[in-house]
Amino acid sequence: MTKEIQVQGKKIVYQVIGNGKPVILIHGFGEKADVWNNQVDYLQDKFQLIVPDLPGSGYSEMIDDMSMEGMAEVIKTIIETESQIPSAEGREACIIGHSMGGYITLAFVEKYPELVSAFGLFHSSAFADNEEKKITRQKGIDFINQHGAFEFLKTATPNLFSPLTKDEQPGLIEKQIAGLHNFSPHALVSYYEAMMKRPDRTEILRNTTVPVLFIMGKYDVAVPIEDGLKQCHLPEKSYIHILHNSGHMGMLEEPEKCNGILEDFLLEI
Secondary structure, eight states, X not given: OEEEEEETTEEEEEEEESSSEEEEEEOOTTOOGGGGHHHHHHHTTTEEEEEEOOTTSTTOOOOSOOSHHHHHHHHHHHHHHOTTSOSSTTOOEEEEEETHHHHHHHHHHHHOGGGEEEEEEESOOXXXXXXXXXXXXXXXXHHHHHHOHHHHHHHHGGGGSOHHHHHHOHHHHHHHHHTOTTOOHHHHHHHHHHHHHOOOOHHHHHHOXXXXXXXXXXXXXXXXXXXXXXXXXSSSSEEEEEETXXXXXXXXXXXXXXXXXXXXXXXXX
């Protein structure tokens, strides 16, 4: 079911599919809710899946506060809107965030830990951007401003996939790129600026008492596996998985394996 709410006077669209334990799937930069389609198809008979288009992505409009914290407030509003997820004990949601969605997840957990039963960093990190990463993002901003959103995504997206995927599934990459026409330069620049400004949140991992899922790609150049391995020991209870044939897009590159990892984690918690 497609739902629509207003946040800061702007339209936010999200899907609610299935019944059971609530699970929120948050997509990343240059993606839409449909990046989770494989997981939704597999998990919808066991869980209630809530899958938003983040502000500025898909059918959702940009909000005034496009920071990680501002977008975390959008997730909070969705939770408040859904009567199936009251803040009463026992009805907390599990939040799984991919890439930038993981940064939003951490911002949410920092402010509303009582609403989270568990969370997952799917090709994501609690570390702040280092100077090298900020320089790379600034170059991306300059490219977007000069050439537009789609030209940037068309150039950058192939780098998110592993060499194996590029060789054996070029059509998968072409399909992903074909769905990226509707992003505005303003939205992509806002995402990049927000990611550059986000703080280190490794303390959230260190202090949380809920289970944390880490999914890392062996060939991930956006969030290198080395970063994941440096932080996955921090939570009290970690579930750690490495996708040996994936880059940054494991949900597309190894969907069956990712589906099983998510199902096992969600059932156990």
